Amino acid sequence: MSTWTSAVWSGEEFLAGLRAFVTAAVGEPLAIEPVGRQPWSAVWRVRTAAGTSYVKQNCPGQAHEARLVAELALLAPDQVVPVLAADPERDLLLTADLGPTLADLGRAGDVDTWCRVVAESAALQRRLVATGVTTPLAVLTPCDASTYVADAVGRLAALAPDDPRRLDADVAHRLERLLPTIDHWADEVEDLDLPLTLVHNDLHAGNVVPLDGTLRFFDFGDALVADPLGNLLLPLVAAQRELRAPDDDPRLRRIADAGLEAWSDLAPMPALRAALPAALQLGRLARVESWRRCVASMTDAERADLGWVPARWLGMLLDDPPVGATPTAART
CATH class of the missing domain: 3.90.1200.10 (Aminoglycoside phosphotransferase (APH), C-terminal lobe)
Known part of the structure; x- marks a missing residue:
């Protein structure tokens, strides 16, 4: 079994690296709050003086996302969420908060x-x-x-x-x-x-x-x-x-x-x-x-x-x- 599983995402070493990644991209965060952790991925909300963003990492089998979304942001910037920073080697992806999703807005029944x-x-x-x-x-x-x-x-x-x-x-x-x-x-x-x-x-x-x-x-x-x-x-x-x-x-x-x-x-x-x-x-x-x-x-x-x-x-x-x-x- 890989050592890179959901258990890693609560470790001090990983969280320190996550904070350094965020700080280099958007400055020292006021808070990094976990908002979702599943066996396949983890997401944190980042709050800085400039606003809110989200950082994500996937399990090893899905570790293409940071590279892919960074590429999509270049090829079709008007169709994907803006990328603030991406580290393909660690599959760390920081994206802007664009507001509520269609589901949040109650439009999934339309x-x-x-x-x-x-x-x-x-x-x-x-x-x-x-x-x-x-x-x-x-x-x-x-x-x-x-x-x-x-x-x-x-x-x-x-x-x-x-x-x-x-x-x-x-x-x-x-x-x-x-x-x-x-x-x-x-x-x-x-x-x-x-x-x-x-x-x-x-x-x-x-x-x-x-x-x-x-x-x-x-x-x-x-x-x-x-x-x-x-x-x-x-x-x-x-x-x-x-x-x-x-x-x-x-x-x-x-x-x-x-x-x-x-x-x-x-x-x-x-x-x-x-x-x-x-x-x-x-x-x-x-x-x-x-x-x-x-x-x-x-x-x-x-x-x-x-x-x-x-x-x-x-x-x-x-x-x-x-x-x-x-x-x-x-x-x-």
């Missing part, structure tokens, strides 16, 4: 808001296709999906029966039978011929701040490079929950269309809609991957509490396609 979130996030993806991202990130291509699933099934099903990360044997068997269908999903997505690009992979109303008529995105710890339509997975799931909408609710299809529109110059909207269920299923693998990275450095107690999550996301491939889309392939 259809127009969700349409803006997915549309502007897709616009960011398009910008990054044009410029490229140099930060090293995990890459999940559609053509590798069935191999990724087979490897994950083999690894998780082979764990000891008392290991909280273990995949149930029956679920493992059903996923093995699903591999041809996963290949079919990959073919559907690849037929669109969309470019791989950045997928936020944790896009919800709590990670978006409205500012002067624009939306600013943050919290890129789960990010990776993949098919762009997978970026719609979590917004659609979150929107359904907030709207209390059934799977076939036209409001969800409207949100999905808002995200697809950004790609309609590369593929016709009917083709994008038809492939969306497959893309959302493959998008679930991005969640498996980010949770795998987080679980790797958890303490035994944290694994006992959360170690099952990667297997749960993997098993969700056996569920119906996510909301906002119509099934296009038979299931096993």
